[in-house]
Amino acid sequence: MIAAIMESTEHRSCAYGLRHQTRCLSAVKSTDGKSRFIIGTQELLKPNEVHLLTFDEDIFEISTTIFSHPHEIWDISASKHDPDLVFTCYKQVIDGKKVQSKASLWRMKVTQKDSEEDDLERIHHHQPRGELEHVLTLDAGDGSVKKVIWQDSTEVISVEDWRICIWDIDTKQGTAKLTGSIETPDKNFKFTSAVMNPHAQEVVAVYGRSIQGWNLSSLKTTFAITDSQPAMLLCIDYNPNRPFQIATGGEDCKIRVWDVRDTTAGPLMTIQDHTHWVWSVAYNKFHDQLVLTSSSDCQVNLQSIVSISTGADYKYGDGSEEGSEHDEDADDQVDNAQEAPTDGLVQAFDQHEDSVYQVAWSSVDPWLFLSLSYDGRAVMNQVPSEEKFKIIMN
Template structure:
């Protein structure tokens, strides 16, 4: 389904490609963005959505040296974040702290509390320990993986271990497994590499070139989603790496980024150089899951592409779900346009009688709902436990 966004917008002064949810802010729905100007002093914007959801409030605007190519928020301190930056042939990565009085007009600028300065090649990204208060973070350059120990009280970071990916692999990014804190997935020009941080060794790989970005499914173990040069996304089962379990071609040019929802396991965002953001409901098939042919119904299965937001004027490189309000996501196009969008939630609890498969109930309801709501964008999240007498069906409308 094609459509424009009905979100409120916020314009940055310069071009930009980085946006991150402020995970540690439990009182507000807020995001950090960083600009990418070659000639001007760059900026970091702290943006909050008003309690009524009708306004975007700039809570802080800070100068930042050099072009910002990656930005990640600290999961346990809302005032701390990391950036990867470069200018010409120079590059760097650092951890920053927002000043306490950032809401005042005369507030001081960002404080650089640690430099990740052990790299000898171009840095691609930083990854924070997935959740909670932990002192570890990872930085990735074109050839190497670094594990850092970060001390907030002493305001310094030290290399705990490092390893080279080899001269034949040019690393481009990565993601930290939220189900196994010792595991990372790294993207390179020729493959997706799976690493164990305890040994700092590669444990497996997906020989699949031209993956731009990837993300783990927070709610579904062993599930990895990749953004493909071939104009779509792939979903992988890490126990069966020969082929993807789901291939979703939905972009007309390179897919640059992909993000899994932090709460609803089947909701996925993707964006790319076709100036579109796609919202998916993508559930990997299982051997015991009935198909639409299992039931006597003329209706077609629900299209996994729920909506394609196409009113951007430039490539979309930045996507972020809100962890605090997981029905809200934000997009950032290269021309500096930031748009948050909200998915409203309707809950239905159908009764599952004895002898009726819960997945059968799900399929039948989806078929009925698709007829009623054929003109609307909707996503469905379904879960059922054998020990409970009812299944829960959640329908989200964009």
């Protein structure tokens, strides 16, 4: 494993290399203000690992704790409520021939060491080891689970090829109870991804070329956009600050932003800055005008969609202020017009040499994000200072 700092006149970044193939990462809840991410490795019929990365901004350095994992990991999801809990979706070979996809919840247990032991490990470049303590396994029977989404500390959603399952979990008792399921609307297409609506009890999934939402209580359809594009959809995210807005990416290299209240109007915005399949899209939860995307063109793109974000709501105000105060605000806006954020590609990050399957924003730092490519290269980057300044000042 190798960590390195890369600097240029434009930006500063930090890279971490794993000696394994990888395709999944997740941001971890922070309790001390430091940004943390977990990565799962994907080696067929070989020992695998979970890497917990901690980024120290003061010294611009990544430290790591490594946990052994018994099977190749295809997806990983950290709890939003407990920084020690993580779901992994993995493939397991049964009887030497049959492959099943399963999902298990683990508790990451890190051995506490004194400062002298920590110093010795740093000197000899030894990464501390931790233990994954098995908590529970989601057993739905068909062996095709590919993703787990946290709804809250006691409810999770699992995405399988042909259905979405809703589970009540008890981490103290180590139990999981299936409380409902949703079948794929089109038997010709498997579910490829899903996301929770952060504003309501709703799950939204993509399958084939379509997007559909379901109420988690009634299990009834909330909206459907069928045949939304000419190619398969691969990823989806929900705007954390603006209800009814989602972003999708797929095999036509495009990102589309949708308002699900009008399913016949077409996308609010279409972005095409990638040259191959788009595997990941992620809204910034602090500033939803910033959207990260990654692709098998080996590139990570930072997009600004300010015109359809909550940032647009405050750009000129609602005109309700009176007198000189409003006039001064208007003058300030004119003065800062050239510095205001605009739609478009903020920056393309080309630090990967293989397909970039996942990007994730830090859970605590609004300007920090991590990208991960199939060759095991993880790169920590920051929003360019110029764009950051524009957002803060406007």
